[in-house]
Amino acid sequence: MRVMGVDPGLTRCGLSLVEAGRGRSVVALDVDVVRTPSDAPLPMRLLAISDVVEHWLDTHRPDVVAIERVFAQHNVSTVMGTAQAGGVIAVAAARRSIDVHFHTPSEVKAAVTGNGAADKAQVTEMITRILALQSKPTPADAADALALAICHCWRAPMLSRMAAAEAMAAKQREAYAAKLKRAKVKAGR
Template identity: 60%
Template sequence: MRVLGIDPGLTRCGLGVVEGTVGRPPTLVAVGVARTPAELDPARRLVQIERAVQDWLAEHRPEVVTIERVFAQHNVQTVMGTAQAAGVAMLVAARAGLPVVLHTPSEVKAAITGSGRADKRQVGEMVTRILRLPEAPRPADAADALALAICHLWRGGAAGRYADAVAGASRPTNGYAAAVAAHARGGRKA
């Protein structure tokens, strides 16, 4: 599975693509940061982020996009810009017909380091180890994007397969299964 992780931000939007399968270490496909100038109008900055995400989708062809879930911070301006960038990324991915999955920062940290309270340095170090890189991706937004993608490979992919299995198991596939399902409803037909 190929996953594009996006660490949204109005000034720096981290982008990282990894590829992997269950039971094998993920591999780095690409990593980078889309930067927008602070003096530019916010709407124009969002257009630049939109173009960057479109370019990454076209170039790297991920199967799923995972984005950090925005959470409340003390700085309202930062939260607003982050939420706007996340919304643009979700829109671009949805327009491309790709599934979009949100992961919380603590979920990503726990998946990558084993602790939901890990700091950025620890996340960067573990991303470097997991992907067998010579050095940590810089800036931290790039490492965070890779961490999101890895988290999804390890957690989201398994959760998706589990949900599919549960959904498949709940659908009657033959007469016997339909009879069992009807019995479970008290003998009433669906």
């Protein structure tokens, strides 16, 4: 499974591509950070991110895109920009029928370090070890994008089992509701 990890942002948007092997084996294939000038108009910044992401999607052909889920921060404009960048990326993937999954920062940190409150240095150190990199990925956005991709690789089997269980439960609820309806009709005769 090829996973494109995305740490969305307007000023710096981290992109990564990893391939999952057997077990917890993961290999880094590419990593980059898209930078846009803070004084550029918002539509032009989003377009620049979109252009690079579309090139990545067409070139690398990931099976899935894992994007960091935006959460409440003190700076509303930062949250808005991050959400807008993530939205542009999700749309580009959806146009290509590529599944998109969102992971919270604490899910990513917990998956990679075992601690949902780990700091950036701990995440970067673990990414370097997990991927057997010769040097730490920089800037932090690159390490975060790699962490997102790894998180998804490791969580995907569980997410798949949960989706299957939810589908089975829905099917059983429908069957039970139909059974009750038949019994009600039969009792009313």
